[in-house]
Amino acid sequence: MNQWKNFTKGFIKENPVFVLLLGMCPVLGTTGTAINGLGMGLATTFVLFMSNTVVSLIKNVIPDKVRIPSYIVVIATFVTIVQMVMQAYLPSLFESLGIFIPLIVVNCIVLGRAEAFASKNTVLSASIDGLGTGLGFAFALTLLGAARELLGSGKIFNFEILPEQYGMLIFILAPGAFIALGYIIAITNRLNKQKA
Amino acid sequence: MAKLESTFRNMLVALFGVTLIASASLGLVYNVTKSPIERAELEKQNNAIAAVLPQFEELGTAYKKFPPEGRDSVDIFPALDQNGEIVAHAVKSYTYSGFSGYIEIMVGIDVNNTITGFRVLRHAETPGLGSKMEQWHNDTEKPGQNIVGRTLNEEGLKVSKDGGDVDAITAATITSRALMDALNRANATVSDLDSYTGATPVNN
């Protein structure tokens, strides 16, 4: 397969969030601000990239019947590494992402890519797929975070765009997460239909 | 290379091997990141102590003390002047009644029970709402919401909704109320009060 296509498919056409609707918990839970969304997205990208690479490397020495538990161990290892490194060097981001960092482990995208792609492809394809899917996920989270931050408090990445009193608080709170996501999915559906 | 057969021995070896390598590499990363994690925590704490206290010569020995009401002890850092007299205390206090539970603060309280400053050390409040507590209650241009410079008595500080005179954060009264709880807990501990307002949730 063309590696460039392999890399870019995660952004719009097979975007894990807007099109495949996977890994919704962090999508809703960590996108109160653009920076939190980006941080969560990059953490997941690292895990996806590393676990895809390792799973593809070890696919031949793992017997079929214990494949899923082995993959889960690999994923959980990288999640814990992210957790510790973040706590050491980015403590404030670590605090605001909270429980969603260990929960990367149950993000269906990560196990899904390991099982559906990495266990059947070469190391190079698998790592590019992991990177592409991860960045597509990060892109989606940042976009949603920026939209919610702008609508909710008039800022993007903490830069003031509109005066704060124009913010609609509801978009920072839980209901706004669902509503903003619903509209973004509707827009992506429309874009994909036009292309097809 | 062909895939390994799913015999019992192969499965056992594979699973055991994966888990062993995983735990070993985690142990390694844990040891590498352990000291930066501790250093980051300590640095944060020292910065907060320096920020909340007035002019002082040196810090006395820190100690732990149990508040009149609460689940855990608080850390107290006495600040001394040139003559070794205590001028103020920095208190690391906490509350469990934030909107998302636990909040940890560092607050400076001088010998006249006046708040000399405070910093939020740990919280998980809603971004854009409760997370504004540090700026909101530290705004010298808005005396209604500013709490630095206020003198605490036995009554403690209360938000206006509970009959006090502190303006709570718009749409995040729960966070402000929790912050008052942490402040009052700090004050009650350093000034040896038997109890303090705000220890029990206010019903209205």
Next chain:
Amino acid sequence: MEYIIIIISAILVNNIVLNQFLGVCPFLGVSKKIETAVGMTGAVTFVMVLATIVTFLIQHYILNPLQIGYLQTIAFILVIASLVQLVEIVLKKVSPALYQALGVFLPLITTNCAILGVAILVIQKEFTMVEGVVYAIANAIGFGLALIIFAGLREHLDLQEVPKGLKGVPIAIITAGILAMAFMGFSGIV
């Protein structure tokens, strides 16, 4: 009194799906019919309580004494995965009727982040064993409440004329947003 606060806050105020965003995947995935929503709720309740008890014991009697708290994520997810398998096997033998009702939902539960989420939260909030179990049950009820209400709404939604662009998933998610708004009304009560 403390238990009542834990229960009310977990079910209504900090609803696990609508406010904490845990377990959103099954919330969107199995909410097309009320029947399946009820089955899923049963399975989640069962596994959530069991998982909370087992992970609590592991944290306090294995990880803490050995000072290997950093293996928490790995240990918990493996425990939950094997627990789900075990429940499936036992249920099949002991109660075929119950297995018929819950069986299809069990494999889906391993990747339900509400289970792992609640297990970790119980440790983080420093609950006792009893508080932890109460918290797990309350959260399972909260999950079920949100899921069943949402399934009811979606059944009605199928009969409505929805603007073309919003058909299907988008309108469902927006509906969930409005449901979350309704739950916000409870936020004053604890």
